[in-house]
Amino acid sequence: MRIAGITLPENKRMDIALTAVYGIGRPAAKRILEVAGVDAALRTPDLTPEMEAKIKTEIDKIKIEGDLSREIDQNIKRLKDIKSYRGVRHIRHLPTRGQRTKTNSRTIRGNVRRTMGSGRRKAEKT
Secondary structure (H helix, E strand, O other): OEEOOOEEEEEEEEEEEEHHOOOOOOHHHHHHHHHOOOOOOOEEOOOOOHHHHHHHHHHOOOHHHHHHHHHHHHHHHHHHHHHHHHHHHHEEEEEEOOOOOOOOOOHHHOOOOOOOOOOOOOOOOO
C-alpha cells in the first residue's frame, strides 16, 4: 500500500506502519484507523481495497510529507525574517527552546567547542 509516495511496510501492524509517513505519529495513526473503522492489529497485505480507500481519505484531511515540511520551513523563515528571538537562535544554529548551551548542545551546534582553553596553546618563544 502506498500513501503520499511512501510504501508502507508489510510486516508491521497498521498503527505502526502508518508512522512511516512523515507527519503521522502513533496517536494520529490510531485516530485515523479509529475513524476509518479499521483494526489496528491488521497488517498491510490483509487490508481490503475498501479499507485502504477509507484510510487514504482520512489521511487526505491532514498535512503530510512535502506540504508539512514546506509549512515548517516557511514558519522558520518567517521567524528569521522578523528577527524574533527564536529566529535569531535558528540563524546562529543554537538551541531554540531554552536549553542550556554551556554543555550539552552538541547536536544542534555540531561537535564544535567554541570556549576558552579548548585548544593547546603554542609554546612561547623565550
